[in-house]
Amino acid sequence: MPEKKKYVSVILPLKLDWLPCYSVPAEEEIRSGDRVKVVFANKSYSGIIAGCDIRPDTDPARIKDVTYVDRNLSPVTQEEIRLWKMVADYYLCSVGEVFKAAYPALKISQEEALARRLESERARRRKTIEGIRLKIARLEDNLYKKKKKLEESEKSSRKKEKTVARLIEDIGKINEMIIGLKGRLEEISEAGPESGTGIGPEDREDQGTEIRLTEAQETTYRQTLEAFGEGKPVLIKGVTGSGKTEIYLKLARKAMSEGKNVLYLVPEIAVSRQLRERLHVIFGDRVLTFHSEETAAARRNTAEKIRRSESDGRRYIIIGTRSAIFLPHTCLGLIVVDEEHDSSYKQDSPAPRYNGRDVAVMLATIHGCPLVMGSATPSLESVFNAGCGKYAMLNLDTRFYRAREAAVEIIDTSAERRKNGMTGSFSKKLVSMMEKTLQDGEQVLILRARRAFSPVLQCPECGEILKCPHCNVSLSLHKNPDRMMCHHCGYSAAFDPHCPKCGAVMHGLGSGTQKIEEETQALFPGARIGRLDSDTSGPQAVDIINKFNAGETDILIGTQIVSKGFDFPGLTLAAVIAADSLLGVQDFRADEKAFQILEQLRGRCGRREKQGVFMIQTNQPDHPVYRQLAEGNGDSFYRILMSERSEFGYPPFTRIMNLSIKDEDETRVELLSARLSGVLKTVLSETAGTMPDIVSDPFRPPVDRISGNHIRIIRLTLKKDRHLHDMKRLAARTVSEFEKKARCQGHVTIDVDPY
Secondary structure: OOOOEEEEEEEOOOOOOOOOEEEEEOOOOOOOOOEEEEEEOOEEEEEEEEEOOOOOOOOHHHOOEOOEEOOOOOOOOHHHHHHHHHHHHHHOOOHHHHHHHHOOHHHHHHHHHHHHHHHHHHHHHHHHHHHHHHHHHHHHHHHHHHHHHHHHHHHOOOOOHHHHHHHHHHHHHHHHHHHHHHHHHHHHHHOOOOOOOOOOOOOOOOOOOOOOOOHHHHHHHHHHHHHHHOOOOEEEEEOOOOOHHHHHHHHHHHHHHOOOEEEEEOOOHHHHHHHHHHHHHHHHHHEEEEOOOOOHHHHHHHHHHHHHHHHHOOOOEEEEOHHHHHOOOOOEEEEEEEOOOOHHHEOOOOOOOOEHHHHHHHHHHHHOOOEEEEEOOOOHHHHHHHHOOOOEEEEEOOOOOOOOOOEEEEEEHHHHHHOOOEEOOEEHHHHHHHHHHHHOOOEEEEEEOOOOOEOEEEOOOOOOEOEOOOOOOEOEEEOOOOEEEOOOOOOEEEOOOEOOOOOOEOEEEOOOHHHHHHHHHHHOOOOOEEEEOOOOOOHHHHHHHHHHHOOOOOEEEEOHHHHOOOOOOOEEEEEEEOHHHHOOOOOOOHHHHHHHHHHHHHHHOOOOOOOOEEEEEEOOOOOHHHHHHHOOOHHHHHHHHHHHHHHHOOOOOEEEEEEEEEEOOHHHHHHHHHHHHHHHHHHHHHHHOOOOOOEOOOEOOOOOEEOOEEEEEEEEEEEOOOOHHHHHHHHHHHHHHHHHHHOOOOOEEEEEOOO
16 A cells, blocks of 8 residues: 655755645654755755645656655744745745755755754763663662661661661762762753754843933934834934934844844944944843854854744844845844945845845834834935835934034046146145144045056057956956956956067056055055955954054045944044046946945044044036035935936836846847847737836946856836736746747846846
8 A cells, every 4th residue: 555645845945936846754744944855856955845735736656755854953934934935026036046045055064964963962962861860770779778788787786886887878978979960960951952062051141231312312212113113114314423323222122121132234244343342342242243254153053043042032133244134033023224225235146136125124024023224325215115104214313422524525636637736546635634634643534446456457558458358347456466356257367567469568547445555655654554445354354444443543445345334433534536436337326326425434534523524536526426415415416316216217216127148159148138128028018008118128237248258138117016016027937938948048137126
């Protein structure tokens, strides 16, 4: 008689638009979220049970068995699976791709290794307990015999005092041994299987540090709680230095006092380090961190602590970058999204190509917990959502130390060059202000939006520009050691100063952070100078930030990372070199992003009682971004941008999807993209009706060849109406069917809400 079976659907870390079905014995206790091993396409995979008691739509005889149900691994929560499905549905990817992002292969293998170690520890502990119990039984039997003998000796008329004394002494020793063994047995029994894994009780709890708010902060705090009561996410639009962080911390303390965990998202790893020190003073060892530069073991331990917090009663505040969203959250009582406008929240590749801010909203919905976002320069999308009543927007216009906002000075570098007012990359006006700042014992921050020494290498004789052999971009010159590097694919080669065409000596064009650092050292030989960019990451970056924060560095030079969320008490002068590079981007968000970066950088200086100075070196001194910034008309500028977006049909008034077509053969990518654009126009225009330009013609992105692949983009502009979701799904199905027919699977990627 054939064995009775039941059927389950399994999530695998693969790009599948369906969930494979597997069988398990009918008597097997299994539930959604259980971790299993299965075979798919002749390869073994770790998967997650998504649904039980599935009715198969194929011949049961063809359905494979689940290889192994791993009871040693913690099940995935239903909240996690629900989030994966929401993310997959919105960003038009598979649930398997989201699962792969949340549980990468290394994490799973480490979990399995830990589970094997714990099972071995359990077996060893069981054996030890068994041996101790056997010893106790033997000692108790011996004790009984000794007591019996003592009674007989005491009753005997021929009792001997020495015999009685020796028996009493033996009984005492046996009793001590039994008590000791029972104590040891209790210790082993109470010790969890995680003993010795680094997942132990915390050393310190909340330190009781008082969080003091100003009157303006207290008002915003109360308004935030009122909005939470109405079930709305809150957007705090607070000027830089207004003390938004203190409000977050008071909200976090309230949530934790109510027995809830807190997720605190930041856009950059470097920001999380400075924030962690601040939070540790208040919350002690209940602060956990999660980001890509932590070891895999540390990230695993953080995940395990969060997973166990529901059962062990411990509560945590987790500081993390966007990937922290996919932790196994339990008892979640508050989500904070700091600097919600930041483009670092957007995942570009691989799928899911999600925005951490928007997924945080999904996570808050699933857990039914409050969400607070904050920024001095909120995204137009969030401002729009607030205007529609989806978010509650609160304004915090008073700086914490009541200092005035930094004065803005725009320096026309074209005019300065004409009158010999430039020294290399620096205007003499900026050099003079830097000298005064350093003489006053204060600090300087310089932003240059490009790293390396020279972004371009060109021959002065024949005009040859050295390009990456795999990408359509110029190679950048990096110093110490001298190397040519591609900032897109990572290609690197030793620098040969001779032109490969004519043999003349190559010249570097432009200046990156390394060159700005060299020029600064020449201008200020006695100054202590630091540089912060992606070439100075990890522990080196921590040291650079800590030294500048402590006043041990006079001048800090960096890329856009220096504008993000730092609080440097001694900083009074900030400046931008070649600010126009922030604007020269083919992107409808260019002005918005440039304004945000500049306003954020302006806010880094003069955060205490003294007013700071913000200097912008530009060849376009009359550009609206600079003028609106200098005149303090941020709200007016936002209204102008919003009006332009509405007029031209850009987000937040529409939804955009970018379809990226890649192929090593340029002719083939041209053909594929043209055919796909035509198919989409036919299919979607029939449904869209009133939006004839819903599908663009294929166009080249600014960098149209990366890692050997030629690239074309098709942009879909969709109405934000009740048909939006159906239109997105229809577009995704059309792309999938096209790939199959054209035999180009994997050549087209979908990016919803590109940033």
